[in-house]
Amino acid sequence: MEGLREAISLEGVLFGLATYGLFIIVLFALAKLLPGQMIQGQPLPGSGKRLTYKVNGMALFVAVHMLIFVGAWFLDLSLTPLLDHFWSLLVAANIITVAWLVLMNRGSRARLRKAAAGDEAQTDDPKHSVLGRLWYGIELNPQFLGVDLKTFAYQPSLIGLGVLNVAFGWAQYEQLGHLTPQMLAYQVFWWGYLFSHYWIEDNVLSMWDVIAERFGLMLLWGDLVLVPFFYCIGGWWLLANPEPMPIWRVLAIVALHVTGLWIFRESNSQKHRFKLDPGATIWGKPARTVGGRLLVSGWWGIGRKINYTGEIMVYASFALCTGFSSVIPYLLPLWLCVLLPHRAWRDEQRCAAKYGEVWVEYTQIAKFRMIPFLY
Incomplete structure (x- = not known):
């Protein structure tokens, strides 16, 4: 650097x-x-x-x-x-x-x-x-x-x-x-992240x-x-540390990134499609709702803010490409770990006030905010 x-x-x-x-x-x-x-x-x-x-x-x-x-x-x-x-x-x-x-x-x-x-x-x-x-x-x-x-x-x-x-x-x-393997993964991750954004840009x-x-x-x-x-910011540490990362570790990071990106993009896409067409097909079936207003199909029947979970996983994968020589590349995912759970809590307060009993019924189906059985 x-x-x-x-x-x-x-x-x-x-x-x-x-x-x-x-x-x-x-x-x-x-x-x-x-x-x-x-x-x-x-x-x-x-x-x-x-x-x-x-x-x-x-x-x-x-x-x-x-x-x-x-x-x-x-x-x-x-x-x-x-x-x-x-x-x-x-x-x-x-x-x-x-x-x-x-x-x-x-x-x-x-x-x-x-x-x-x-x-x-x-x-x-x-x-x-x-x-x-x-x-x-x-x-x-x-x-x-x-x-x-x-x-x-x-x-x-x-x-x-x-x-x-x-x-x-x-x-x-x-x-x-x-x-290096980790730099190649980092480049592919970011390109895929941006390409997938523009693929569904209307979201x-x-x-x-x-x-x-x-x-x-x-x-x-x-x-x-x-x-x-x-x-x-992670690019600086990838550039300064050219020692190749073991392939098994790169593959584990790839698995984390692909899973997180799928959750993040697909959950946001599902909600967007539902807003445009309440009868949209999600995971091969017509969208299901609570009270005709809140989507409980796809990822939204699993977690109330599951898109945030996928986003944190994606940014964690970027940081993991840099190894563990510094905490600085991890500031972004750590910041999201504070920002997004707090935003999820604030969003839920607004939803509870807006939807009333319908929101209570929804939380009985989608029992978790971001992490099943934990949060």
């Missing part, structure tokens, strides 16, 4: 601003120009309005693959400089986030002044202070040139994370002439962030800074 990173410098920050800024601009242009499915979102709180989104993240994901391939084959492109300037890139990402927020808020305030009175989903929240409005956001669905900015921000976030992760493998190949339209969270610094900083620069 020490051999690759440099002290933050003005030159490095300028490189970061140019690189990350161009990356976002190219992705935005592709999001605007490339074809995609037009999919109607969930009803928005307050107004009940349903927006239509162009879902073309897979096209962007493939396009970035092609750009990297062309650059490497014809222009001798290397991704290693991204690691050489990693910390300067991190500073640049924060600067870009603030600039995006300022410009977006100016546009949001202009749109709100023109918005129809009584549209609660698109009006400023008087309960929040100035700082609160910056943090939580002013507008639910800000747009620019017809592109929904909230859902677009997932693209530089996840694809940027993918590029940084590939950079670690690229650097190791330049150093060793091959990838994000039923996420709470998209439906009900205003788009402010909280979500924007998480997308542009936290996810790409924190979630790739």
